[in-house]
Amino acid sequence: MPVSTTLTAMGIDDIDAISRFTISRHHDHEVLKVYFERPADSCLPASLKFRFPCDNHSEVQATLQQVRAELEQILEQRQPDPRMAIVQNLEQLEQVMEDKMAELKRRLAELPD
Structure with a gap:
């Protein structure tokens, strides 16, 4: 699996456990939710949520686009x-x-x- 620098910087180290993700808009934020496949007895979270302000700050939007591209690439390689x-x-x-x-x-x- 390729190294995902943006996801790693966000604290997501186990990219092999990612099962899916969603991006939605809530008020003035874009919300990224990343879901993981975990064993039933795992104490790790089943999902993580990240908020990105919707202002036109180009760095924030670029980061969100990079995260989306990395997640799509990771999931595309796994086609179950x-x-x-x-x-x-x-x-x-x-x-x-x-x-x-x-x-x-x-x-x-x-x-x-």
Whole structure:
């Protein structure tokens, strides 16, 4: 994987764990959210959020464009098998459902008779 200087400068060292990213506008900021693939028992964050002011400061906009280009390049090189992506989505959904069921059962057991 190529070295990503802008992402590294932002504190993102494990570029191999990046799964996707979004850029959205909130009031006077562009918000970059970078998502990671992490093991279930990981204490590392599943995502990181960065804010870029929307003013016409060319250095800020250039940095955002550089970050976007680096992220697109990283993700483009990985083109996952579409079936694997569906399997991963199903596994994530199953885990969420199992966790929710366990929580509801626990709450039910805690209710007085």
